Amino acid sequence: EPVVLRYNQWFPTGHWSQTEGLYPWFAEIEAATEGRVKVEPSAKPIAPPNRNYQAVVDGVADLAWGPHGYTPGVFPLTEMVELPFITEDAGKSSVAFWRLWENFFAPTGMQGDVVTLAMHVTSGGNIHMRETGVESLADLKAQKIRVPTPTVGRVLKDVGAVPVSGSLGELREMLSRGIIDGTAISDELVTGFKVEQYVKHVTRIPGGLYSNAAFVIVNKAKWEKISEADRAAILKLSGETLSEKMGALWHKHDLIAREAIKAELGDAYRDASPAFLAELKAAFQPAEVAWLEQAAKLGIDGGGALNFYRAELARSGGN
Amino acid sequence: MTALIRMVRGLTDRIAMATLMLMALVTFVDVAGRVLFNEPLGFAYEMIGVLLGLATYAGLYATQLHRGHIAIDLLEDRYRRWPRFDAVRGALVWLVEALFWGLVAAWITRQAGTSMAYGETFLFLPVAKHVPLYALAVLAWLAFAGHLARGWLTVTGRSLAPGAGKAEQVG
Amino acid sequence: MIVTIAFLILFALLLLRTPIAAATGLVGIGGLAVYQGIGPALSQIGIIATETVLTYEFAVIPLFILMGAFISRSGIAEELYRACHALVGHRRGGLAVATVVACGGFGAVCGSSLATAATMSRVAYPPMKKYGYSDALASGSIAAGGTLGILIPPSIALVFYGILTETDIGQLFIAGLLPGVVGILLYAAAVVAVTTLDRKAGPAAERMPLRDRLKALRDVWATGLLFVIVMGGIYGGFFSPTESAGIGAVGALLITAARGRASLAMVRDALTDAAHTTVALIAILIGAFLFANLINVASVPQALVAWIGAMDVPPLVVILAIIGVYLVLGCVLESMSMMLLTVPVFYPLVASLGYDLIWFGIVVVVVTEISLITPPIGLNVFVLRAVLPDVRLASVFRGVMPFITADVVRLALILFVPWLSLALPQLMR
Ligand code: NA
Numbered sequence: 001e002p003v004v005l006r007y008n009q010w011f012p013t014g015h016w017s018q019t020e021g022l023y024p025w026f027a028e029i030e031a032a033t034e035g036r037v038k039v040e041p042s043a044k045p046i047a048p049p050n051r052n053y054q055a056v057v058d059g060v061a062d063l064a065w066g067p068h069g070y071t072p073g074v075f076p077l078t079e080m081v082e083l084p085f086i087t088e089d090a091g092k093s094s095v096a097f098w099r100l101w102e103n104f105f106a107p108t109g110m111q112g113d114v115v116t117l118a119m120h121v122t123s124g125g126n127i128h129m130r131e132t133g134v135e136s137l138a139d140l141k142a143q144k145i146r147v148p149t150p151t152v153g154r155v156l157k158d159v160g161a162v163p164v165s166g167s168l169g170e171l172r173e174m175l176s177r178g179i180i181d182g183t184a185i186s187d188e189l190v191t192g193f194k195v196e197q198y199v200k201h202v203t204r205i206p207g208g209l210y211s212n213a214a215f216v217i218v219n220k221a222k223w224e225k226i227s228e229a230d231r232a233a234i235l236k237l238s239g240e241t242l243s244e245k246m247g248a249l250w251h252k253h254d255l256i257a258r259e260a261i262k263a264e265l266g267d268a269y270r271d272a273s274p275a276f277l278a279e280l281k282a283a284f285q286p287a288e289v290a291w292l293e294q295a296a297k298l299g300i301d302g303g304g305a306l307n308f309y310r311a312e313l314a315r316s317g318g319n
Numbered sequence: 320m321t322a323l324i325r326m327v328r329g330l331t332d333r334i335a336m337a338t339l340m341l342m343a344l345v346t347f348v349d350v351a352g353r354v355l356f357n358e359p360l361g362f363a364y365e366m367i368g369v370l371l372g373l374a375t376y377a378g379l380y381a382t383q384l385h386r387g388h389i390a391i392d393l394l395e396d397r398y399r400r401w402p403r404f405d406a407v408r409g410a411l412v413w414l415v416e417a418l419f420w421g422l423v424a425a426w427i428t429r430q431a432g433t434s435m436a437y438g439e440t441f442l443f444l445p446v447a448k449h450v451p452l453y454a455l456a457v458l459a460w461l462a463f464a465g466h467l468a469r470g471w472l473t474v475t476g477r478s479l480a481p482g483a484g485k486a487e488q489v490g
Numbered sequence: 491m492i493v494t495i496a497f498l499i500l501f502a503l504l505l506l507r508t509p510i511a512a513a514t515g516l517v518g519i520g521g522l523a524v525y526q527g528i529g530p531a532l533s534q535i536g537i538i539a540t541e542t543v544l545t546y547e548f549a550v551i552p553l554f555i556l557m558g559a560f561i562s563r564s565g566i567a568e569e570l571y572r573a574c575h576a577l578v579g580h581r582r583g584g585l586a587v588a589t590v591v592a593c594g595g596f597g598a599v600c601g602s603s604l605a606t607a608a609t610m611s612r613v614a615y616p617p618m619k620k621y622g623y624s625d626a627l628a629s630g631s632i633a634a635g636g637t638l639g640i641l642i643p644p645s646i647a648l649v650f651y652g653i654l655t656e657t658d659i660g661q662l663f664i665a666g667l668l669p670g671v672v673g674i675l676l677y678a679a680a681v682v683a684v685t686t687l688d689r690k691a692g693p694a695a696e697r698m699p700l701r702d703r704l705k706a707l708r709d710v711w712a713t714g715l716l717f718v719i720v721m722g723g724i725y726g727g728f729f730s731p732t733e734s735a736g737i738g739a740v741g742a743l744l745i746t747a748a749r750g751r752a753s754l755a756m757v758r759d760a761l762t763d764a765a766h767t768t769v770a771l772i773a774i775l776i777g778a779f780l781f782a783n784l785i786n787v788a789s790v791p792q793a794l795v796a797w798i799g800a801m802d803v804p805p806l807v808v809i810l811a812i813i814g815v816y817l818v819l820g821c822v823l824e825s826m827s828m829m830l831l832t833v834p835v836f837y838p839l840v841a842s843l844g845y846d847l848i849w850f851g852i853v854v855v856v857v858t859e860i861s862l863i864t865p866p867i868g869l870n871v872f873v874l875r876a877v878l879p880d881v882r883l884a885s886v887f888r889g890v891m892p893f894i895t896a897d898v899v900r901l902a903l904i905l906f907v908p909w910l911s912l913a914l915p916q917l918m919r
């Protein structure tokens with residue numbers, strides 16, 4: 001009798017993160033355990049994306065993948081890897097993130113109610129605009145920009161832009177109808193959600209304006225039902241290996257998207273100038289300070305963690 | 320007792336009406352602010368969700384009290400011809416509803432507790448998520464009480480003041 | 491097996507007149523407890539009962555309902571009806587035709603089929619009774635006409651479909667326009683057929699003087715204005731379809747006020763009405779989600795898709811099979827829960843067969859419309875019953891039969907003439 005892990009399928013089944021990332025990993029698990037462990041995706045979401053974590057804790061789903069940021073406030077520590085200018089190559093960043101998790105975050109008891117099989121990041125966000133190019137903070141003034149995180153929203157508001165919130169589901173509607181003038185978003189999401197025809201200008205922010213942290217987690221009781229040997233076999237396919245695999249997949253598709261958008265836009269796809277970048281860095285400075293304070297409150301050495309993460313990235317050439 | 324039941328009805332009705340009107344107004348002000356003055360209410364998105372929750376569970380009290388839920392009344396005429404069976408049927412249905420809405424109230428309360436333990440917040444709305452969740456829980460328990468009240472009114476053969484039954488209409 | 495038992499228990503509970511929300515919800519939890527254990531099953535109540543109502547996208551439900559509640563007290567429905575009455579009322583069955591056309595016009599400013607049916611039953615039933623129309627034709631034309639509200643934009647059902655399938659809601663809205671008009675024409679044909687077969691079903695009313703007829707037609711401006719605001723705002727890029735519901739609600743209130751019909755009592759009345767309809771629908775949504783999770787956890791959709799795939803038949807047969815599933819489910823499930831349950835399962839399959847998802851959306855909504863008026867669960871019919879308690883349910887269901895026939899014809903047209911649904915959206919692509 002095989003152990004069947006029910007996977008909460010809330011993301012589109014045709015997306016590469018599923019077809020090239022998780023589904024092949026599910027197949028590897030089945031092969032490595034000789035069919036004693038199977039993963040079965042649900043036909044539609046069993047729990048909404050912001051309840052991924054709770055669903056696995058409560059046994060509603062056995063296995064879930066999802067961004068930490070969908071439940072704001074619950075995973076304050078991961079906000080560090082979502083800081084701007086830090087995610088150049090999501091694959092390398094994900095290796096660093098996994099090690100950071102093992103050394104600094106896991107010991108705090110974070111995600112203690114579940115078994116964590118991967119921690120990865122997604123590609124950094126750029127500035128995508130409908131009509132006008134953005135080359136300085138002043139260009140953002142009075143522009144309606146959809147923002148993915150409160151941090152980006154706060155900074156944009158400070159510089160006179162109009163931050164607009166809205167789900168990814170509404171992105172197409174908002175962009176195509178001009179409800180927003182632009183959005184902070186990664187290139188791969190723009191092509192992934194097929195809204196590239198509404199984007200006429202892109203300003204690439206090296207290292208990203210933000211990024212998303214994500215987990216792969218399994219229900220504890222279900223995990224205990226798997227034999228020790230099979231658990232070891234699954235762990236071998238997971239952890240740093242799976243984290244890197246997911247991150248690298250993001251980087252690969254981000255580069256593909258970048259080339260596709262560049263081919264379409266030509267010079268209208270630009271890198272942020274050093275002057276613009278300096279302006280942005282100054283504007284985002286308080287975000288890093290805020291995270292360090294938050295980390296201190298949770299009893300971890302924030303400065304040490306940040307240095308560890310940066311050193312890992314420097315070692316792998318990830319930033 | 321009937322006065323208390325009516326008072327809660329007045330209270331929950333007011334909450335439902337106010338939150339519903341607010342939903343429309345917040346959307347209107349948000350869009351008008353964005354289109355005309357480039358100044359949307361950043362939190363409109365999440366606030367609408369909270370208002371929908373409050374409107375729903377506040378309105379649930381009257382719906383429970385006056386049997387406002389949608390049901391299939393295909394065999395209603397037939398049931399009326401068998402009063403004994405109909406009484407048993409009514410009691411059974413009442414129990415099924417009590418069980419379901421009792422579980423709903425209890426597990427909304429539990430959900431609020433879980434959210435509080437997680438330290439969950441909203442993305443833009445400046446309030447912890449368990450605050451509106453606990454408000455939903457209180458309203459859900461009131462609605463459950465409304466269901467009990469209906470049972471009590473039926474068994475004791477009492478009725479609320481005229482006009483209070485208006486809510487039985489759906490639509 | 492467990493799912494079969496669950497369906498049987500659900501059916502029994504529904505026939506015993508258990509409210510749909512509690513019946514689907516409790517059976518769903520019970521089934522989930524068998525599959526996953528009591529803890530996970532109960533946890534899903536907490537998640538679904540909170541997240542469903544805290545979702546911005548679902549705010550379209552109360553907002554479009556509120557818009558309908560204001561509109562129905564604005565006098566717009568009476569004016570629309572009077573205008574249609576002025577044009578065709580003096581012919582045999584003319585008032586029923588007027589009802590259907592006015593329903594279509596009302597559907598253009600109202601996103602909810604229930605609100606359309608509820609409003610038009612208050613407006614159109616009394617005159618039809620006065621001129622000696624049969625209960626069956628009078629209530630049947632209202633219940634059926636009400637379904638036009640969810641195809642002619644704006645539409646809650648199309649918003650839901652757009653969210654579920656990630657298709658452009660604006661394009662879906664405009665795609666519904668022509669099939670909606672075809673619906674009006676076919677319903678009118680159904681009325682003509684009924685009154686030809688049974689001359690007493692819909693006697694002619696007296697002819698209005700020309701002056702009154704012109705005046706009645708002129709009064710329709712308010713409807714036009716609101717339609718332009720809501721749809722123009724969406725296409726002009728001022729707001730999203732979700733937001734249009736809020737704009738429409740406030741706009742309807744303002745129009746009502748501008749015509750001197752607004753009062754504190756009227757606003758209270760509309761809000762109370764809208765609140766109760768909202769609760770009834772959201773409660774059904776919560777129950778449906780719990781039951782849907784049982785279907786989901788039991789892997790019924792995968793079995794269904796595998797079964798269809800294994801048959802290796804032409805794509806059209808698959809589409810017909812899907813429609814068959816909808817018609818069967820429509821007998822036991824309420825339309826909203828039916829869409830939520832099936833669309834996520836079917837749309838990837840339909841897309842992989844090379845069909846246009848906008849077109850499939852229109853197909854789904856038309857089939858859903860049929861479910862709104864077919865027994866035993868036809869929400870429009872129930873709404874009608876709630877508003878007109880003296881009309882027998884059986885006569886309503888008898889009355890809608892000719893209209894269901896018209897719907898089947900329309901469904902065939904939409905299936906075999908995709909141009910009907912796709913011509914207008916292609917213009918805006
Ligand atoms: Na409509």
Ligand code: NA
Pocket residue numbers: 820821822823860861862863864865866867868869
């Ligand atoms: Na039906």
